[in-house]
Amino acid sequence: MDATDLARWQFAITTVYHFLFVPVTIGLSFVVAVFHSAWVRTANPDWLRLAKFFGKLFTINFALGLVTGLVQEFQFGMNWSDYSRFVGDIFGAPLAIEALLAFFLESTFLGLWIFGWGRIPQRLHAATMWIVHVGTLLSAYFILAANSFMQHPVGYRFNPATGRAELTDFWAVLTNKVQLVTFPHIAFSAYMVGGAVVMGVALHLMRREARRRSEPEATDRDAAGSDVSLYRRATRLGAALTLVAGLGVAATGDIQGKIMTEVQPMKMAAAEALYETSPAGVGAPFSVLTIGSLDGQRATPLIEVPRLLSFLATGSFTGEVRGITDLKAEYAARYGASGNPLTADRETAYVPNIPTTYWTFRLMIGAGVAAAAIAAAVLWLTRKGRAPTARWLLYAAVAAPLLPVFGNSFGWIFTEVGRQPWLVFGLMTTATGVSPSVSVGEVITSMVVYTLLYGALAVVEVKLFLTYVRRGAEPFEAPKEPSDLDEDAPLVFAY
Amino acid sequence: MDLPTLWFVLLAVLWTGYLVLEGFDFGVGMLFPVLGGRAFAADAQDAEKRRRVLLNTIGPVWDGNEVWVITAGGATFAAFPHWYATMFSGFYLPLLLILVALILRNLGIDYRHKRPEQAWKGRWDKAIFWGSLAPAFLWGVALTNVVRGVPIDARKEFTGNLFTLLGPVGLLGGLVFVALFLTHGAIFVALKTDGPVRADARRVAALTGTVALALAGALLLVLGLGQGKPASWATSAVAALAFAAALLANARGREGWAFTGTAVTIASSVATYFLLLYPNVMPSTISPAYNLTIDNAASTSYTLTVMSIVAAVFTPVVVLYQGWTYWVFRKRLTAQHIPEDVHLQAAAR
Numbered sequence: 023m024d025a026t027d028l029a030r031w032q033f034a035i036t037t038v039y040h041f042l043f044v045p046v047t048i049g050l051s052f053v054v055a056v057f058h059s060a061w062v063r064t065a066n067p068d069w070l071r072l073a074k075f076f077g078k079l080f081t082i083n084f085a086l087g088l089v090t091g092l093v094q095e096f097q098f099g100m101n102w103s104d105y106s107r108f109v110g111d112i113f114g115a116p117l118a119i120e121a122l123l124a125f126f127l128e129s130t131f132l133g134l135w136i137f138g139w140g141r142i143p144q145r146l147h148a149a150t151m152w153i154v155h156v157g158t159l160l161s162a163y164f165i166l167a168a169n170s171f172m173q174h175p176v177g178y179r180f181n182p183a184t185g186r187a188e189l190t191d192f193w194a195v196l197t198n199k200v201q202l203v204t205f206p207h208i209a210f211s212a213y214m215v216g217g218a219v220v221m222g223v224a225l226h227l228m229r230r231e232a233r234r235r236s237e238p239e240a241t242d243r244d245a246a247g248s249d250v251s252l253y254r255r256a257t258r259l260g261a262a263l264t265l266v267a268g269l270g271v272a273a274t275g276d277i278q279g280k281i282m283t284e285v286q287p288m289k290m291a292a293a294e295a296l297y298e299t300s301p302a303g304v305g306a307p308f309s310v311l312t313i314g315s316l317d318g319q320r321a322t323p324l325i326e327v328p329r330l331l332s333f334l335a336t337g338s339f340t341g342e343v344r345g346i347t348d349l350k351a352e353y354a355a356r357y358g359a360s361g362n363p364l365t366a367d368r369e370t371a372y373v374p375n376i377p378t379t380y381w382t383f384r385l386m387i388g389a390g391v392a393a394a395a396i397a398a399a400v401l402w403l404t405r406k407g408r409a410p411t412a413r414w415l416l417y418a419a420v421a422a423p424l425l426p427v428f429g430n431s432f433g434w435i436f437t438e439v440g441r442q443p444w445l446v447f448g449l450m451t452t453a454t455g456v457s458p459s460v461s462v463g464e465v466i467t468s469m470v471v472y473t474l475l476y477g478a479l480a481v482v483e484v485k486l487f488l489t490y491v492r493r494g495a496e497p498f499e500a501p502k503e504p505s506d507l508d509e510d511a512p513l514v515f516a517y
Numbered sequence: 518m519d520l521p522t523l524w525f526v527l528l529a530v531l532w533t534g535y536l537v538l539e540g541f542d543f544g545v546g547m548l549f550p551v552l553g554g555r556a557f558a559a560d561a562q563d564a565e566k567r568r569r570v571l572l573n574t575i576g577p578v579w580d581g582n583e584v585w586v587i588t589a590g591g592a593t594f595a596a597f598p599h600w601y602a603t604m605f606s607g608f609y610l611p612l613l614l615i616l617v618a619l620i621l622r623n624l625g626i627d628y629r630h631k632r633p634e635q636a637w638k639g640r641w642d643k644a645i646f647w648g649s650l651a652p653a654f655l656w657g658v659a660l661t662n663v664v665r666g667v668p669i670d671a672r673k674e675f676t677g678n679l680f681t682l683l684g685p686v687g688l689l690g691g692l693v694f695v696a697l698f699l700t701h702g703a704i705f706v707a708l709k710t711d712g713p714v715r716a717d718a719r720r721v722a723a724l725t726g727t728v729a730l731a732l733a734g735a736l737l738l739v740l741g742l743g744q745g746k747p748a749s750w751a752t753s754a755v756a757a758l759a760f761a762a763a764l765l766a767n768a769r770g771r772e773g774w775a776f777t778g779t780a781v782t783i784a785s786s787v788a789t790y791f792l793l794l795y796p797n798v799m800p801s802t803i804s805p806a807y808n809l810t811i812d813n814a815a816s817t818s819y820t821l822t823v824m825s826i827v828a829a830v831f832t833p834v835v836v837l838y839q840g841w842t843y844w845v846f847r848k849r850l851t852a853q854h855i856p857e858d859v860h861l862q863a864a865a866r
Contacts, residue, residue, distance in 0.1 A: 081627065082627075082628075082631070085623065085624055085627035085628065086624070088580070088623065089619065089620040089623050089624060090620075092587065092616055092619055092620065093616055093620075095587055095590050095591065096590060096605060096612055096616060098594065098601075098605075099590075099594065099601045099602055099604070099605025099606060100605045100606055100609055100612060100613075101606070103602035103603070103605065103606035103674075104602070106594060106598055106601055106602040106605075107598050107599055107602045107673075109598075110594055110595065110597075110598020110599070110601060110602070110816060111598060111816045111817055111820045112820070113594070114591065114592075114593075114594035114595030114596070114598055114601070114816070114820075115595045115820055115823060115824055117591040117594055117595065118588065118591030118592045118594065118595040118596075118824065119591075119824075119827050120591065121584060121587045121588040121590075121591045121592075122588050122591075122827065122828065122831050122832065122835065123827075123831055125584045125587055125588070126581060126584050126588070126835045126838075126839070129580040129581040129583070129584050130578075130580075130581035130584075130835075130838055130839055130842055131838075132580065133576070133577035133578055133579075133580055133581060133842060134577065134842055134845065136576075136577065137576055137577040137846065138845075141845060141846070142845060186598075188817045188819070188820075189816075189817060189819055189820045189823070190819065192819075192820075192823045457602075457606035457609075458606075458672070458674055459606050459607055459674040459675050459676065460606050460609050464609045464610060467610070467613070468609070468613045471613065471617060475617060475620065479620075479624065482624075482628070486628065486631060486632070489632070489861055490631075493861055493862070509848070510853060510854075511854075512853065512854055512855060512856040512857075513573070513854050513855070513856055514856070515856075516569065516573045516576065516630070516854070516855055516856055517569060517572045517573050517576045517626065517629065517630045
């Protein structure tokens with residue numbers, strides 16, 4: 023492995039890891055804000071208990087999302103300095119604005135939310151979590167604008183004198199058509215994750231409480247003080263959010279497929295491992311499962327849906343879908359003499375890793391559909407006051423949050439691998455973006471360090487998260503307004 | 518003022534914001550085993566209480582403080598891509614260490630209180646201490662090397678290695694940052710607490726302050742004699758005077774003034790660094806022809822204009838709401854404000 027491969031692996035590992043926590047942060051901040059506001063409006067103690075309980079889980083997750091995000095910000099310069107030089111004019115701006123507009127909001131107002139009990143008025147306190155949530159969305163918007171530029175560069179010109187891409191229209195970068203559909207796709211998938219985490223956690227606790235209540239030695243007091251209804255309510259809300267957001271993910275994903283076919287046809291061809299162009303009027307099928315290698319010769323589709331690929335790619339069941347072979351020839355003709363010195367040593371093949379794109383595309387969709395199906399089943403089983411305790415629900419509770427989280431990972435792996443060999447589509451290849459001054463030894467060092475550290479932190483985080491899940495929601499305690507507070511009394515919350 | 522110069526100044530502002538704010542966070546973290554250790558605490562229980570008092574002085578604000586460096590990094594990327602590319606790829610291992618340290622420290626601050634076991638807390642205490650000390654030292658080494666110049670070739674690439682950065686002046690820069698942040702942090706603790714911790718913090722500040730004064734004086738002298746100009750001598754003098762005034766105010770128990778003094782010291786030290794640099798952003802020790810300057814490292818004026826508008830609108834807003842959180846959490850803390858340890862067993866009904 024050379025320095026480029028190592029840098030790519032490191033970016034993949036650190037970014038996929040980072041993005042395990044990001045959708046949870048976006049989704050849970052929304053749910054906690056809803057719970058907190060519901061308490062302020064209705065004064066129903068359940069809402070406050072849920073806000074505090076899921077707020078604790080939120081902060082455990084947020085901490086890791088934040089620290090792994092630090093690595094992302096530095097990594098462009100550390101491992102991809104030639105990329106940074108080439109696109110800094112365009113790519114740096116959304117990154118800087120993300121920090122200024124979003125990170126300050128998130129960090130400052132989360133501090134206020136965590137420590138604000140009894141120190142700021144209730145309405146304002148609930149508002150701080152909404153501001154955190156807005157911060158998470160802004161953050162997603164700007165970083166996705168930067169990523170969308172890499173998928174479909176707009177609002178720039180290539181300056182042959184400096185050999186760099188230069189920004190000419192910032193608004194065009196922010197309203198890139200890839201961005202306008204990617205942002206809602208990611209936002210919905212984050213809500214799906216948030217909903218599924220709430221559903222999974224609450225489902226487990228509802229089941230535990232319901233079983234405890236039905237045990238032979240349960241007393242009347244147990245039954246009366248049971249939290250079954252509390253967790254049932256959260257389960258259903260989480261399931262509903264998962265389902266609704268899942269529909270949003272599907273709808274935006276559908277539009278995304280059509281835009282992708284337009285701006286990156288190779289990626290769509292790679293998603294299906296479609297080698298030969300399927301001409302208009304025929305309708306390309308979508309294979310759900312395939313055995314054999316995906317090199318265009320020995321593949322045997324096991325399950326195939328006729329004409330579905332044409333529909334996904336073009337909106338018409340008989341639309342033309344261009345194949346890898348055609349596109350490869352076209353790219354070789356077009357980019358053979360790009361005039362850009364940074365792409366001069368481009369790879370000759372313009373084809374991404376097909377098995378990766380093929381399978382991640384299916385796993386992404388499959389994970390999302392499975393999570394939505396669990397959500398629908400849970401909504402049905404908990405209808406009209408039912409609190410089921412079947413053992414398989416425990417597995418559903420564990421699977422529910424993991425499915426959309428990994429669905430997110432698969433989606434990102436698909437879209438980033440599908441862009442290869444380009445780093446910025448049509449402008450710069452990945453191989454030309456790495457840092458020339460960083461040695462193989464240095465990249466190996468950092469990769470080993472990050473991998474070990476991230477692995478250890480995952481164990482710590484998950485254990486802590488589960489400890490707090492088992493602990494359950496704390497009993498209700500009426501929050502104090504700042505005016506009733508005794509100056510010398512212990513703080514309501516402290517580190 | 519032309520746009521690259523404006524952004525050079527704005528980066529000085531962002532670094533000032535970062536080092537003034539996270540400077541005391543680092544100081545508090547480094548003081549964990551001192552103010553919360555055997556030197557001052559009566560017993561283990563007292564030490565634990567003291568540590569929690571220390572941690573809660575920065576509890577609601579440290580995270581927002583750290584965003585200043587993310588913004589500084591992003592702004593360097595946007596305004597001076599070549600500076601960002603050369604520095605971040607060149608200072609690869611120190612930055613890796615800084616990242617690892619910040620990751621562990623941040624999790625330490627967030628996770629320490631989430632379990633009651635002493636072993637759990639002890640591990641995170643180490644993370645908080647080393648995770649504060651290492652970045653303080655390494656930022657000092659890195660930024661001092663930027664000012665002094667590092668080997669940069671015609672392709673704008675750093676050609677040195679880790680040991681290039683560990684020269685005597687670079688190491689002195691690291692020590693100065695540590696001593697300065699220790700003092701700044703101790704004075705912050707004195708300002709934010711009451712009772713024994715407050716008195717002890719003042720004593721620590723007096724001690725570390727004397728060391729910091731000597732080290733920082735030596736560093737500013739070395740840097741000034743090398744490449745000084747009237748303006749940088751002036752800001753160096755302001756830094757020295759403000760620090761002396763801070764120590765005096767600390768001795769008299771005027772913590773507010775002492776904290777203002779150390780904040781001014783850090784701000785004028787950053788100003789000195791940037792004045793020494795100007796008009797370079799990263800001078801080359803190989804040849805002045807290879808210097809990265811505010812002109813040859815900068816983005817286009819269109820990008821800088823967009824960024825200027827965004828910064829002009831949002832930086833004041835950020836300063837306002839961050840300032841407001843300091844107002845919300847202005848109360849001095851004592852051991853009696855610290856609630857019981859968290860209980861992990863399922864909440865009793």
